[in-house]
Amino acid sequence: MSTATFTRLQEGSTGSAVTKLQQRLKTLKFYTGAVDGVFGANTKAAVIKYQQSKAVQFNDVTVDGIVGYVTEAAIQRDIWLSQRQTVQQGSQGKDVQLLQQILKMADDINKNQGPIWNVPGGFGVGSVDSAFGAKTKAAVIKFQQASKLKADGVVGAATWDRLAGIVAFDLDASGVVENNVYDLA
Secondary structure, three states, X not given: OOOOOOOOEOXXXXXXXXXXXXHHHHHOOOOOOOOOOEOOHXXXXXXXXXXXXXXXXXXXXXXXXXXXXXXXHHHHHHHHHHOOOOEOXXXXXXXXXXXXXXXXXXXXXXXXXXXXXXXXXXXXXXXXOOEOOHHHHHXXXXXXXXXXXXXXXXXXXXXXXXXXXXXXXXXOHHHHXXXXXXXXX
């Protein structure tokens, strides 16, 4: 994996990293101000609003208006999730390929680290061919059952959310950010 240099962002920060932050917060509907590369009061307020929305989901998110590793990792994850399409049997393309790769990762994790999901024999997604066929549907249903989700074989927001955890498996927030985990997936 390639590594990135991470810069903590806070009120007073300027530059392209702030511009990217503002664009991403705008995409996630937390920021309505100008995308100008200046971390001012409006950007800080948007970061705080975002952190407050995540504090329940991720108890290690500190609500302080500063974008450190934990906040950055959560933003990257949410941007990644916002780019996922609902896929189901008959779907084809990049998101289906990604789904198949992640389910294969889950099988590898199960095989190498011991059973994390109680799925004897793994999910059995088959080949990574970008086509959502019967084998992929069966693997998705097994994953949904193991994740205590509605097991309908349709990969929507809730299923992608659980799959996102596999993408970052065994990494802390700094590992997610430094390794560009969600940019690579």
